[in-house]
Each structure stands twice: as C-alpha cells, then as structure tokens.
Amino acid sequence: MVYFVGAGSGAADLITVRGQKLLTEADVIIYAGSLVNPEHLEIAKPGCEIHDSASMTLEEVIEVMKRAEGEGKMTVRLHTGDPSIYGAIREQMDLLDEGGIYYDVVPGVSSAFGAAAALKAEYTLPDVSQTVIITRMAGRTPVPEKEEISLLAAHQATMVIFLSTGLLEPLRERLLAGGYQKDTPAAIVYKATWPDEKVFRGTVDTLPQMAKENGITKTALILVGDFLGDSYERSKLYDPAFTHEFREASKTES
Known part of the structure; x- marks a missing residue:
C-alpha cells in the first residue's frame, strides 16, 4: 500500500492527524527533501527506510515503491503542502495503476x-x-x-x-x-x-x-x-438584517 501524504505548509504540527499516524507506521518513507520539514522524519519508526526524492527520478521513486510493495511493506510518499497542488502525483499514480499497486491520498495544508x-x-x-x-x-x-x-x-x-x-x-x-x-x-x-x-x-x-x-x-x-486592502462589505451570513435557513432577520424597532 502506498500513501501520498501532504506534509503541510511547513510547521511540523500542521500535518493532519491521519498523515502523522501514517508516518509513524510506514516501513518506507520517500520525502521531498528540498521542501518538506525534516522534523517529520523524527517520528518514523525504528528501521524505517527513508529516501530523499530531491535527487531521484520518477522511475527511481516508483521502483522503490514497487520493491516495498513486493516485500509487503507500507510506503508513505511525503509531499510538501497539499499533494494536489504542484505535487506531480498524477504521473506517480498512473504508474502505480499500471503496476496494479493500490494507493490512497491524504490531503495537507497548502x-x-x-x-x-x-x-x-x-x-x-x-x-x-x-x-x-x-x-x-x-x-x-x-x-x-x-x-x-x-x-x-x-x-x-x-x-x-x-x-x-x-x-x-x-x-x-x-x-x-x-x-x-x-x-x-x-x-x-x-x-x-x-x-x-x-x-x-x-x-x-x-x-x-x-x-x-x-x-x-x-x-x-x-x-x-x-x-x-481595507475596503470590503460585511458578510450577509451574520448580518442581523439578513434571513437564511437558520435565522430570521431581526425586526427593526420603530
């Protein structure tokens, strides 16, 4: 199983609870070393195999995933921010599809x-x-x-x-x-x-x-x-003069 995990925008505690849990359970972590906060790696379990993808090609990344899958290991592919924004995950997922390898995506704070x-x-x-x-x-x-x-x-x-x-x-x-x-x-x-x-x-x-x-x-x-800037209109949602599904507009006093 491969998990694409969004590491969040920088601060180590901005990763999701789900993403953090997966990091503690992973047998293999492939992380974007030029961008991901290295503090995330401190919670990896003993013996976890860690790869910095900054110097790797797509094919090399996939090869690590395939080898881990063949050995029955769980892989976390750790991306900066949210993996759906400039994360280059589609090409990875397509190759995993071709190889019949199941994966999931965990969003992160962009x-x-x-x-x-x-x-x-x-x-x-x-x-x-x-x-x-x-x-x-x-x-x-x-x-x-x-x-x-x-x-x-x-x-x-x-x-x-x-x-x-x-x-x-x-x-x-x-x-x-x-x-x-x-x-x-x-x-x-x-x-x-x-x-x-x-x-x-x-x-x-x-x-x-x-x-x-x-x-x-x-x-x-x-x-x-x-x-x-400094100019904007007040939100209608909390405007006392605005009626919506959960609240009637306040009646003005005569």
Missing part, C-alpha cells in the same frame, strides 16, 4: 493557506473577490497559453502565485498588462508557517524591489489583490 494565515487575511471578501486563482509564471516549465498571467489578472480576483519568486520583474509587467493597477496591494510570504517565516507587504509595482531588498529568491508565495 502553503497558499499558510500564507493567508501569515498575512491574517481572507482571500474571499464580500464585494472584493469571491474567486482565488492559484497559478504560476511560465519559466523553464511552460504553462498553457490560455493561462498566461495577464489573462488571469484580467479577472481582478485574488491571486496566489507559486514558483515565481525569481521572475518578479516579468510577473509585475504581466500583472499590469492584465489590468491590475500599480498600487494594487501585494505581498510576498517567505516560507509560510516555518520558524523563519517572513512577510513583506507592498504593491504590484514594488514586488521586485521588495524581494531584492530582503534577499528573497525562492521558497516564497506572491499574493496579489484588493483582499489585502
């Missing part, structure tokens, strides 16, 4: 949500944005043409931009071309929820400057949108 917590922000503010776009800039790995940053920026929704810290100059230009104003609020969150987390606030125009002045070149998220 750094997208760790960053919101660091900012003490809400992505979906009434009358500001009800949509969150999770994306990245095209770099050595391309993105589909229809998902070019300026096209997504045209929606003026909340944007959470991964894997783009080293591309902030072109990112700024694409955001502006898409319709964001220079003074649109923006932030950089470095290593969200890790002990050395850092938060920098500014605007779309100052994104490259913020990163340069603070030496941020990787392992950071870019957050863009008016959800970082």
Whole structure:
C-alpha cells in the first residue's frame, strides 16, 4: 500500500492527524527533501527506510515503491503542502495503476493557506473577490497559453502565485498588462508557517524591489489583490438584517 501524504505548509504540527499516524507506521518513507520539514522524519519508526526524492527520478521513486510493495511493506510518499497542488502525483499514480499497486491520498495544508494565515487575511471578501486563482509564471516549465498571467489578472480576483519568486520583474509587467493597477496591494510570504517565516507587504509595482531588498529568491508565495486592502462589505451570513435557513432577520424597532 502506498500513501501520498501532504506534509503541510511547513510547521511540523500542521500535518493532519491521519498523515502523522501514517508516518509513524510506514516501513518506507520517500520525502521531498528540498521542501518538506525534516522534523517529520523524527517520528518514523525504528528501521524505517527513508529516501530523499530531491535527487531521484520518477522511475527511481516508483521502483522503490514497487520493491516495498513486493516485500509487503507500507510506503508513505511525503509531499510538501497539499499533494494536489504542484505535487506531480498524477504521473506517480498512473504508474502505480499500471503496476496494479493500490494507493490512497491524504490531503495537507497548502502553503497558499499558510500564507493567508501569515498575512491574517481572507482571500474571499464580500464585494472584493469571491474567486482565488492559484497559478504560476511560465519559466523553464511552460504553462498553457490560455493561462498566461495577464489573462488571469484580467479577472481582478485574488491571486496566489507559486514558483515565481525569481521572475518578479516579468510577473509585475504581466500583472499590469492584465489590468491590475500599480498600487494594487501585494505581498510576498517567505516560507509560510516555518520558524523563519517572513512577510513583506507592498504593491504590484514594488514586488521586485521588495524581494531584492530582503534577499528573497525562492521558497516564497506572491499574493496579489484588493483582499489585502481595507475596503470590503460585511458578510450577509451574520448580518442581523439578513434571513437564511437558520435565522430570521431581526425586526427593526420603530
């Protein structure tokens, strides 16, 4: 049996209870060494076989899984954040399907949500944005043409931009071309929820400057949108003048 487990956004105690339990039971752990907090490995049982996938190919990872399966061992494939976001798990699952190996997926806390917590922000503010776009800039790995940053920026929704810290100059230009104003609020969150987390606030125009002045070149998220501003409408759910399934609107006194 193979379990794909989301390790969470950084802090060791942000892994799910289920994921933590599986780590204590695993016979083999394959973890993304360049990103996953090594504290997770401290709870592995004695004799657990541990592999750092940072230097491994897909085929090498699958070979370890197949060998463990043949020996009747349980494997945990430990991914950073939530494995469904830039986790490259589909290609692993397809090869396991071909080999007739059963697997399960345990979700985790994405750094997208760790960053919101660091900012003490809400992505979906009434009358500001009800949509969150999770994306990245095209770099050595391309993105589909229809998902070019300026096209997504045209929606003026909340944007959470991964894997783009080293591309902030072109990112700024694409955001502006898409319709964001220079003074649109923006932030950089470095290593969200890790002990050395850092938060920098500014605007779309100052994104490259913020990163340069603070030496941020990787392992950071870019957050863009008016959800970082001060104006929003109150939620209808808790508005005393709003009726819904569980509460009648309060009557105003004459």
